[in-house]
Amino acid sequence: MAERTTIAKIYGDLVNGINGIVEPKYIFLGGRPDIKDVDSETMKKFIVIELPTNIEDIAIGNHKFHLTTEGVMYLISEAKKNRTFNINSISDFTEEVSSRFPICGDYIAAANPSVLLRGIDEYGYQIVTITFDIHTK
Numbered sequence: 431m432a433e434r435t436t437i438a439k440i441y442g443d444l445v446n447g448i449n450g451i452v453e454p455k456y457i458f459l460g461g462r463p464d465i466k467d468v469d470s471e472t473m474k475k476f477i478v479i480e481l482p483t484n485i486e487d488i489a490i491g492n493h494k495f496h497l498t499t500e501g502v503m504y505l506i507s508e509a510k511k512n513r514t515f516n517i518n519s520i521s522d523f524t525e526e527v528s529s530r531f532p533i534c535g536d537y538i539a540a541a542n543p544s545v546l547l548r549g550i551d552e553y554g555y556q557i558v559t560i561t562f563d564i565h566t567k
């Protein structure tokens with residue numbers, strides 16, 4: 431079996447760090463799902479993890495290098511029916527995720543979370559972003 435890539439290791443440690451907050455099927459890597467492809471009746475909240483920075487193993491074959499980059503988690507939950515914020519819901523969700531920092535895994539440490547309330551999208555979901563620093567071990 432091939433060794434996992436650097437990106438797969440980073441995603442794996444981040445997913446493990448937020449394990450149990452939402453069902454694993456509601457954690458999406460690299461981008462948000464098309465709402466038409468999911469059951470919006472049961473998906474009340476979900477998390478999207480993105481690594482927007484280009485990550486390359488410039489020392490191919492040498493896995494003793496140190497990498498620093500950034501990541502972002504989008505915390506997405508259902509807004510009120512009148513398309514206004516459900517402040518208690520989004521605040522609790524944000525606190526639950528941000529309390530997991532620093533996230534320390536086998537391969538990375540993720541720290542320095544910065545929270546930003548983004549707004550409500552066209553599908554009636556409220557969005558918060560958490561950006562954070564990632565350092566490989």
